[in-house]
Amino acid sequence: AQKITQTQPGMFVQEKEAVTLDCTYDTSDPSYGLFWYKQPSSGEMIFLIYQGSYDQQNATEGRYSLNFQKARKSANLVISASQLGDSAMYFCAMREGRDDKIIFGKGTRLHILP
Amino acid sequence: DTGVSQDPRHKITKRGQNVTFRCDPISEHNRLYWYRQTLGQGPEFLTYFQNEAQLEKSRLLSNRFSAERPKGSFSTLEIQRTEQGDSAMYLCASSRLQTDTDTQYFGPGTRLTVL
Numbered sequence: 001a002q003k004i005t006q007t008q009p010g011m012f013v014q015e016k017e018a019v020t021l022d023c024t025y026d027t028s029d030p031s032y033g034l035f036w037y038k039q040p041s042s043g044e045m046i047f048l049i050y051q052g053s054y055d056q057q058n059a060t061e062g063r064y065s066l067n068f069q070k071a072r073k074s075a076n077l078v079i080s081a082s083q084l085g086d087s088a089m090y091f092c093a094m095r096e097g098r099d100d101k102i103i104f105g106k107g108t109r110l111h112i113l114p
Numbered sequence: 115d116t117g118v119s120q121d122p123r124h125k126i127t128k129r130g131q132n133v134t135f136r137c138d139p140i141s142e143h144n145r146l147y148w149y150r151q152t153l154g155q156g157p158e159f160l161t162y163f164q165n166e167a168q169l170e171k172s173r174l175l176s177n178r179f180s181a182e183r184p185k186g187s188f189s190t191l192e193i194q195r196t197e198q199g200d201s202a203m204y205l206c207a208s209s210r211l212q213t214d215t216d217t218q219y220f221g222p223g224t225r226l227t228v229l
Binding site: 004033035037042043044045046047050091093095100101102103104105106107 | 145147154155156157158159162169170172203205207216217218219220221222223225
């Protein structure tokens with residue numbers, strides 16, 4: 001079974017609109033961490049935001065927020081006021097328990113339209 | 115802090131040749147990770163080091179692959195007798211072990227093409 005599922009292979013969004021990128025995860029470990037990374041065409045993985053499984057509040061970092069719904073095992077990324085520079089691949093990822101590696105989803109390619 | 119750096123950024127080689135990649139982590143980061151990313155996929159874990167100790171290796175890491183981090187600073191990933199299936203982006207990441215996030219920061223990657 002997939003540990004991280006991103007169901008949107010691609011999305012087109014008008015500039016300045018908000019966008020939600022979906023992510024669901026699968027784990028039986030009560031302790032885990034969820035990450036979102038951005039990968040522009042240059043290839044570098046850029047860390048955006050982190051949510052711990054015990055965090056009481058949804059994580060926010062500037063225009064990025066993580067809509068964490070623990071019971072649904074959902075960790076959607078919300079980008080407010082999208083910009084042309086947001087066009088990239090976005091990966092949801094998880095680290096389980098005391099495991100050290102990160103498991104990535106297959107990504108969503110986001111296109112911001114002018 | 116300067117970010118994670120990787121060298122070379124691109125490598126083209128012929129099948130059967132050996133290649134070596136280098137990764138310099140963020141200074142004072144004691145953990146270093148190698149991932150492989152093929153086209154259309156997310157990165158897949160290969161191996162990681164805490165200081166100079168290699169603590170975990172994925173089964174993706176065949177015996178043609180070897181990684182070292184001799185002084186606990188930079189790391190090298192060597193692929194012997196390359197195959198066309200080794201063509202991929204090889205990503206390095208580093209982190210500083212903490213009790214909360216232990217966020218991994220990635221380098222720009224080395225894109226390998228095996229002809």
